[in-house]
Amino acid sequence: DVFAEPVIHVQIALKENSSEVVQPFLMGCGTKEPKITQLCLAAVQRLMTHEVVSEAAAGNIINMLWQLMENGLEELKLLQTVLVLLTTNTVVHDEILSKAIVLCFRLHFTKDNITNNTAAATVRQVVTVVFERMVAEDECFKGIVEQPTPVQGNTNRRSVSTLRPSAKDAYMLFQDLCQLVNADAPYWLVGMTEMTRTFGLELLESVLNDFPGVFLQHQEFSFLLKERVCPLVIKLFSPNIKFRQGSSSAASPAPVEKPYFPICMRLLRVVSVLIKHFYSLLVTECEIFLSLLVKFLDGEKPQWLRAVAVESVHRLCVQPHLLRSFCQSYDMKQHSTKVFRDIVNALGSFIQSLFIVPNTGNPAATNAPGGPGAGGQGGSLITQAAFEYRGTWIPLMTVSVQGSAKATYLEMLDKVEPPSIPEGYAMSVAFSALLDLVRGITSMIERELAKEEEEVAVHIGTNVYFLSTLLLTAVSLLEAHLVWEEMVSACWCGLLAALSLLLDASTDETATESILKAELTMASLCGRLGLVTPRDAFITAICKASLPPHYALTVLSSNATNLNNKAYSIQGQTVQIISPSSESHQQVVAVGQPLTVQPQGTVVLTAKNIQCMRTLLNLAHCHGAVLGTSWQLVLATLQHLVWILGLKPGVGGALKPGRAVEGPSTVLTTAVMTDLPFISNILSRLFESSQYLDDVSLHHLINALCSLSLEAMEMAYGTNKEPSLFAVAKLLETGLVNMDRIEILWRPLVGHLLEVCQHPNARMREWGAEAVTALIKAGLAYKHNPPLAQNQRLQLLLLNPLKELSNVLHADIRQKQLESVLQILQSQGDSLGPGWPLVLGVIGAIRNDQGESLIRTAFQCLQLVVTDFLPTMPCMCLQIVVDVAGSFGLQNQELNISLTSIGLLWNISDYFFQRGEAITQDLEREEAALQKQAREKGEPLNRPFHPAPPFDCLWLCLYAKLGQLCVDPRPAVRKSAGQTMFSTIAAHGTLLQQSTWHIVVWKVLFHLLDCVRKSSTTADKEKIESGGGNILIHHSRDTAEKQWAETWVLTLAGVARIFNTRRYLLQQLGDFFKAWEVLLDHIQSAALSKNNEVSLAALKSFQEILQIGTPVKDSAMPTEALALAVMGVPPVLIDPLSASGPGRHLLRSDSMLERLTRYNGAELQAPPQGEESALEDAALWWSAWNTWYRTGTDSTRPPSGGTGTDRPFFVPSQPFLTALVQIVPALYQHIETGFSMEDLRKLGVILHGAVSIPISSDASPFILPSYTEAVLTSLQEAVLTALDVLQKAICVGPESLQVMYPAIFEQLLLFVEFSCKPPQYGKLETKHVANAKYNQAEWVALNYVPFAERSLEVVVDQYHKTACHKAVINEKVLQNIIKTLRMPLGLKYACPSESTWKLAVSSLLKVLSIGLPVARQHASSGMFETMWPELANAFEDFLFTKSTPPDNVSIQEFQKNEAIDVEVVQLISTEILPFANFIPKDFVGQIMTMLNKGSIHSQSSSFTEAEIDVRMREEFSKVCFETLLQFSFSNKVSTPQEGYISRMALSVLLKRSQDVLRRYVDDERLSGRCPLPRQQVTEIIFVLKAISTLMDSLKKTQPENVDGTTWAQVIALYPTLVECITCSSSEVSSALKEALGPFKDFMQPPVSRVQNGES
Secondary structure (H helix, E strand, O other), X not given: OOOHHHHXXXXXXHHHOHHHHHHHHHHHHHOOOHHHHHHHHHXXXXXXXXXXXXXXXXXXXXXXXXXXXXXXXXXXXXHHHHHHHHHHOOOOOHHHHHHHHHHHHHHHOOOOHHHHHHHHHHHHHHHHHHHHHHHHHHHHOOOOOOOOOOOOOOOOOOOOOOOOHHHHHHHHHHHHHHHHHOOOOOOOOOOOOOOOHHHHHHHHHHHHHHOXXXXXXXXXXXXXXXXXXXXXXXXXXXXXXXXXXXXXXXXXXXXXXOOOHHHHHHXXXXXXXXXXXXXXXXXXXXXXXXXXXXXXXOOOOOHHHHHHHHHHHHHXXXXXXXXXXHHHHHHOOOOOOOHHHHXXXXXXXXXXXXXXXXXXXXXXXXXXXXXOOOOOOOOOOOXXXXXXXXXXXXXXXXXOOOOOOOOOHHHOOOOOOOOOOOXXXXXXXXXXXXXXXXXXXXXXXXXXXXXXXXXXXXXXXXXXXXXXXXXXXXXXXXXXXXXXXXXXXXXXXXXXHHHHHHHHHEOOHHHHHHHHHHXXXXXXXXXXXXXXXXXXXXXXXXXXXXXXXXXXXXXXXXXXXXXHOOOXXXXXXXXXXXXXXXXXXOOEEEEEOOOOOOOOOOEEEEXXXXXXXXXXXXXXXXXXXXXXXXXXXXXXXXXXXXXXXXXXXXXXXXXXXXXXHHOOOOEEOHHHHHHHHHHHHHHHHXXXXXXXXXXXXXXXXXXXXXXXXXXXXXHHOOOOOOOOOHHHHHHHHHHHHOHHXXXXXXXXXXXXXXXXXXXXXXXXXXXXXHHHHHHHHHHHHOOOOOOHHHOHHHHHHHHHHHHHHOOOOOHHHHHHHHXXXXXXXXXXXXXXXXXXXXXXXXXXXXXXXXXXXXXXHHHHHHHHHHHHHHHHOOOHHHHHHHHHHHHHHHOOOOHHHHHHHHHHHHHHHHHHHHOHHHHHHHHHHHHHHHHHHHHHHOOOOOOOXXXXXXXXXXXXXXXXXXXXXXXXXXXXXXXXHHHHHHHHHHHHHHHOOHHHHHHHHHHHHHHHHHHHHHHHHHOOOOEOOEOOOOOEOOHHHOEHHHHHHHHHHHHHHHHHHHHHHOHHHHHOOOOHHHHXXXXXXXXXXXXXOOOHHHHHHHHHHHHHHHOOOOOOOOOOOOHXXXXXXXXXXXXXXXXXXXXXXXXXXXXXXXXXXXXXXXHHHHHHOOOOOOHHHHHHHHHHHHHHHHHHHHHHHHHHOOOOOOOOOOOOOOOOOHXXXXXXXXHHHHHHHHXXXXXXXXXHHHHHHHHHHHHHOOEEOOOHHHXXXXXXXXXXXXHHHHHHHHHHHHHHHHHHXXXXXXXXXXXXXXXXXXXXXXXOOOOOOOOOOOEOHHHOOOOOOOEEOOOOHHHHHHHHXXXXXXXXXXXXXXXXXXXXXXXXXXXXXXXXXXXXXXXXXXXHHHHHHHHHHHHHHHHHHHHHHOHHHOOOOOHHHHHHHHHHHHHOOOOOOOOOOOHHHHHHHHHHHHHHHHHHHXXXXXXXXXXXXXXXXXXXXXXXXXXXXXXXXXXXXXXXXXXXXXXXXXXXXXXXXXXXXXXOOOOHHHHHHHXXXXXXXXXXXXXXXXXXXXXXHHHOOOOOOHHHHHHHXXXXXXXXXXXXXXXXXXXXXXXXXXXXXXXXXXXXXXXHHHOOOHHHHHXXXXXHHHHHHHOOOOOOHHHHHOO
């Protein structure tokens, strides 16, 4: 600091004397010598730099510089010097300052370019310096408050007395700039020679822009702005305003009038600055400026003008607060231009005009490079972003970063000529302006809204409730809101028009995204501000853009018409909301079906549509809370899009890409395919986010979905086209995510869905049901707070729609309902509690007009209930379960279910049985409560079977249900129900009390029998063609009558079984005999019913009740199991816990045995076998015998009347008769003590009648064995068995019984005759079985052969045992046997069956072998006199039968038959002839005649040559011969007569042989070459064979036994034989050879006669 002070002193000293110091240099400059001048100027600058120049010196310097300037010397140096002088200090003021500034201006207008430019820069800097000084000066005087004098309309423009020095300079300078621009003379800047407006405007703009504070703080300056600047600007604008493009082209009459680009552009810059900084001062002026600006956007203005205007507008658009001020100052004031609205509308119109004015854009057809289609879709070129609309293609450029308005043409200060504007520039700027406008406004308002919400929250949070604060806040908030609302109201139409058009025209994804974002933020903002119309309009726009062009969607179009009716005029121009065009070159990404009532062609979705859809989803997802009623629009659109894309709802309502099958015309590109999961995901998230909506918004959403769904329903009426299920699916999704507050939306939600369930369109209904049931299931499964178990009201609320669904008539809905019941049971079955009656009601709400599958599903539910949930439900519901199960039995749609439900009733009964104790207690508790209630109300207790205890009543309800089912129209149901009912009674009846048993017998069982008997007897006999579908009905069930028959059968059997197993119990009821009689009556009427099946079964039941035996006590069995077995409880049902295991005592108090004995203790002890019970038993048995006899007599009595053609009659079936007969042995055991001969006779009549009954031809294949099998029918077996039982009884019985033997033989022999003479049944024509046609109603006689044969065997067997019995001998049983056998023996081959005569022969042989000795023994008694002739006749008929063997008998057969004949002859020779002396003579004579006849038996006429030798019965002839000879030549001939007979026979034989041979030889000669007839040849062969046989016999016989004449006759044959040698037949020759051979034995030398005569 030591040095500093002297320096300052020097500076001050220098400054004071600066005029003198400067003088030499100035003089140097005056020399005009360049070098000196330069040196001097440099020195002066140094002085200035060190701030040692005083004001006076400065004035001198300026003057000197002025001279230099006028001489044109060192111009650049001059400028530099001025600049240094003004910037380094503030000494220059007033006139000197103005002279310095003028100097710079003068230099700006020289010929030298460099000088000009430097001077311009200097001027700019100098002007800035002047104003900076003023700002600095203001800073100094900041603290001092002055009384500013009011500004007058100051006429003296040279001085403004109130201003300080620097301020005054600035004022004067600014005022002169205005003067200059206005082409007026300056007041202060004296000496100006030349000035351009462009430069003046630039300077004005920079001052206004850089020093706004000056104008705002000083009234004088404000005054300048108002009075000078604004009028100037308005005046300068006039040529632009008046100009119309195209009106003056080349020769303009007034050149001034043409807009001039440099000025116009600078004016706009000035206006921008004025508006930006001084809007608050210049409200009115700004209104004019803004209106002008809007006008400049007109289509008629030059291109460049529009471009710069749009850039200016853009500058405004990035200043939302400014825009808000416009709105407050103009739009919200009455009688003011709606400036803000006009700006927005002008932008919109501008954009529209760009598309419409023909010469602005390229026609798209020219395909500007990089334009659409330059690279083609998917081409290699990257397409340029652009807008394209109705053939106009406008490229899109990047003009500025978002939020900043960087202008291009407003900056072109050096251009004089208007520049050419590249295509698309104006559009790009306008587009940016629009987006910035939206972004600015929305973010500003949203920021303020957020802040406001925060403040309110703070106020509420801190409880600062001072009324004044609150009111103030409210007022300010209201004002703010009004402004915001006005802003939105003012701008939304224009924005929407422009954005919609741009959106439609946009071909660039990013641009589209920006537009959509703008529309989205506007929609959301309108929603937050509660402006419904604009909100809906923006949403509509997005919606429309999402859909294909011209897509008819009523919600949207109605909304759009409202908008179109509002025409916004901007000074005569209207903004149309342009409807989207379809020609945009967009990439098609999907083709699908439109969702309409009438089928139309396909529609296409472009990538842009999908992009819009995503925006829409985004809107709904993020701004759902503000959508309110416009949910309708959003959802309607989404619904259509989802439909076109073919998304179909899946589980839980989420939409998944459908199968291609569903929309054959849906074509999706891979691009969209990859998008689909994303879209469906957002869709789901959109509805998931509904859980964050408040209750009101949620109701809006649900209402929208409901009305959407109603539309879909309308549309789906009367068509079977796939409906849109979007709404229903989303209702479901919304319900599912809002489960925690389900009560508030349950009623509207479910109410609507239930309506959907009634819709005629199947898919629609199906989804309605899917939704309802899914919601119910989810609701039940949801962990509510409090849980459902404690909130029964909610549980019933949730379950109630299930019940409502029962009223829907559509089967598919009921199907769904029942499936969900099934699922609910599976998942929540344990916790249904009070919901059970409702659930059971739903399961049981089945009707016969419903389809099978429905009933099937309902039934699955019931099955589940019965198998799993009986223990968990209240006992009072058990009866409902029984009723429901019963109703399934009674439904007639699905037979299997009826049958299975009967099975369920069995399971239920089982459950009752096992849980008897618990159920009884529960029911009794409940009964007590009910009775109490009834008493209080004074009404009787209304319960079926009331007096019986409640548990028994449950059983009786069960039996009653089963009883109903037993008379169901369907046979299978009746059958199953019957079986179940009887099984249940059998298995569980022991639980009933005795009084209840009485009800069971009379009210249940006999009542059932009566009903069944009645139905059976009145049933229809019409044939039922088929059992529904293509099930063939077996002929045994093809009429209702036959089907009822089966039921009758079952019922009767069941009742009989109960009588059998529960006999002891029933006997104690007191009216057992009466019941027994009723039962027998039922059995008899069933047995005599004209139905084979019933009658047969009746007999089976009869058999069953007859087999009642007293159960044998078996000590080995544990008592309990034994007792149960006695009671007919199947072992399976014995409770495993109660059966005493090894080493475990029965300690349980409620063991089953005790329970059973408690109910019917008496049943376990059999009644004592006293006389009275025996008597009662006898009465029962004889009652049974009488029933049997009546039944037998009636059923076997042959029909009187004609052949059956005149009226149908009933013939009992074989099984029936069999059963009838089979009863005899069982019954006989019980009544044998009183069985008399009369009873036997009765029995015989019935047996004979039974066996005589033929079979109907259609049954014959089943009953008859094939004719060739020797099998007995079961009836025949039974008859024989019955006789056998009797016979055995007689055998062991007393003597008195043995007189019945012959009667039995008689009966059997009658049966034997059947083999040849089947019995007649009345006058009924029967056919032989072989000729019967199975399908005709004919009667077939049975093949009685096996029966007759078996009877015959029995006869032989019996006779074997009883031959010597007195009664048998006295009654001529043997004779009867022979007499009976004579028939088959005589018929022989003519017998119906070959086996018959064979058996007859063998039987005869057997009987004779036993009987002949007896006969010989009793010869003297004459008992057998009449037998011998019978026997002879029998032999005769058999050996020489009149019947010929059939043609087809084989050789082997024939030989066998011959062997039988031989056997008979042998019997004669061994058993009869040796005993001739005990036998009547006639008989012996007959025998000899027969043998003789047999020895020369002739052949049959029908043999072939090959068989001749076999068929001649040679063997038989031989045996006859031999027997004859044996008795002829025997020594023992008792009488001459016999010997005579033999000899006679021989001579006849030989003579006959001689004749035959002779005749043959003669005929042979005559015939010549012709062969002789076959007969003759055969005869001769036989004769020759007979001769050889005779020769053999003679040889074997003792020579003394042969008569001499016989030898002579034999030898006499020799010559004749020799003559035959010439015969031509080889066969005859060989026979001849054999005949001649034996004669060699006669070739011996003759012996003496003596020897010969000795014989």
